[in-house]
Every structure is written in C-alpha cells, then in structure tokens.
Amino acid sequence: MKLVILGGPGAGKGTQAALLCSKLGIPLVSTGEILREEIAAQTDLGKKAESYVEEGELVPDPTIISFIRKRLVQPDTAKGWLLDGYPRTAFQAEELDFLLDELGQRLRWAIYLKLPDSVLMERCLNRQDGRLDDREEIVQRRIDLFNDRTIPILEYYDYRDRLLTIDAAGPPDRVLQEILQGVDPAKG
Ligand code: AMP
Numbered sequence: 001m002k003l004v005i006l007g008g009p010g011a012g013k014g015t016q017a018a019l020l021c022s023k024l025g026i027p028l029v030s031t032g033e034i035l036r037e038e039i040a041a042q043t044d045l046g047k048k049a050e051s052y053v054e055e056g057e058l059v060p061d062p063t064i065i066s067f068i069r070k071r072l073v074q075p076d077t078a079k080g081w082l083l084d085g086y087p088r089t090a091f092q093a094e095e096l097d098f099l100l101d102e103l104g105q106r107l108r109w110a111i112y113l114k115l116p117d118s119v120l121m122e123r124c125l126n127r128q129d130g131r132l133d134d135r136e137e138i139v140q141r142r143i144d145l146f147n148d149r150t151i152p153i154l155e156y157y158d159y160r161d162r163l164l165t166i167d168a169a170g171p172p173d174r175v176l177q178e179i180l181q182g183v184d185p186a187k188g
Pocket of ligand 1: 092
C-alpha cells in the first residue's frame with residue numbers, strides 16, 4: 001500500500017500518519033520530522049533546510065526531491081509506505097509519479113485531511129510540542145503556502161482517481177476509521 005497524506009499545518013497529518021502506519025504495517029516517511037532531526041544533527045541536509053523550516057517556507061524542490069529519491073529505494077519501502085508532508089508542490093507530485101514509474105510502482109491514495117484555515121491556525125497555536133514554526137505569523141505563512149502550492153495538487157490526484165478527502169474535524173480515532181474505510185473498505 002503506497003499512500004500520501006496531505007493537509008494544512010495542524011490538520012493532524014502526523015498523528016494520523018503514525019496511526020495508519022502501525023495499523024497497515026508500512027514505514028512512515030515524514031519529511032517535516034526528518035528535516036527537524038537533520039537540523040538538530042546539523043547534517044548537510046539539515047544545514048540546507050534550516051532557514052526555510054524556521055521561517056515556514058518550503059525547502060527548495062531539488063533538495064527535497066533528491067532526498068525522497070534516495071529514501072524510496074531503501075529496502076524497507078518495498079511493500080509500501082506512507083509519505084507525510086510530501087508532495088507539497090505540483091512539481092514534487094509529478095516527480096513522485098516519474099520516480100514511481102521508474103520503479104514500476106504506483107501510488108494508491110492521496111489522503112487529504114480537510115479543515116478550515118481558522119481551525120488549522122487554532123490547532124497550531126494550541127500545540128504543546130513547542131515547534132519554532134508554530135508562531136502565529138509563521139503558521140499564517142504555512143497556511144498560505146498550503147493554499148497556494150499544495151491545494152492545486154488535489155486536482156492532480158482527483159483527476160487520476162486517487163484522491164480521498166476526509167473531514168478532519170472529528171476526534172483522531174474517528175478520522176482514522178474514516179481513512180481506513182476509504183483506503184481499504186475491508187479494513188474499515
Ligand atoms: P511539516 O512537519 O510537514 O509541517 O513540515 C515542516 C516544515 O518542513 C515545512 O514548513 C517546510 O519548511 C519543510 N518541509 C517539509 N516537507 C517539505 C516538502 N515536501 N517540501 C518543502 N519543504 C518541506
């Protein structure tokens with residue numbers, strides 16, 4: 001099962017991604033989490049990404065695409081994966097399809113966790129994990145970027161019959177059930 005999960009900041013992508021991966025037994029590739037770890041460790045990737053992540057800007061496509069290209073050929077990804085936070089731009093979505101074509105693989109679903117902007121903002125401001133990019137003006141920038149750069153991808157996936165839109169307003173266990181029913185009705 002090959003999945004991507006999309007949603008604005010605070011939509012619950014990280015929470016749902018972790019729950020789904022343990023339920024489905026597939027590895028999680030969360031670009032945001034990985035970037036935060038690489039920044040903390042001051043690796044080459046971390047140093048390249050740091051200023052973008054802190055300001056709520058997108059890390060440039062070539063940097064993130066080359067990371068994903070390396071990650072999705074690791075042996076643990078053979079039977080499936082879930083990408084959290086990738087793709088975020090139309091270019092990244094196309095690149096993912098090119099890569100999967102090369103590997104003879106296919107993306108099953110793009111899961112979109114849908115929430116109004118005002119709720120996204122409220123959730124980020126109430127988050128307890130102290131992320132530097134959860135300050136109000138930075139969250140607003142991330143919401144704007146989501147609307148400008150990521151929302152257009154939804155059409156790309158919808159056109160290819162791979163879009164699963166989920167109302168993300170409910171409690172996490174209800175959202176999870178809805179996703180599971182959507183990705184595989186037998187598991188719901
Ligand atoms: P997230 O944890 O998904 O909210 O991501 C946190 C930050 O990491 C974002 O605000 C971006 O700066 C960066 N980031 C994560 N994924 C990507 C991506 N696919 N493309 C560009 N930047 C990304």
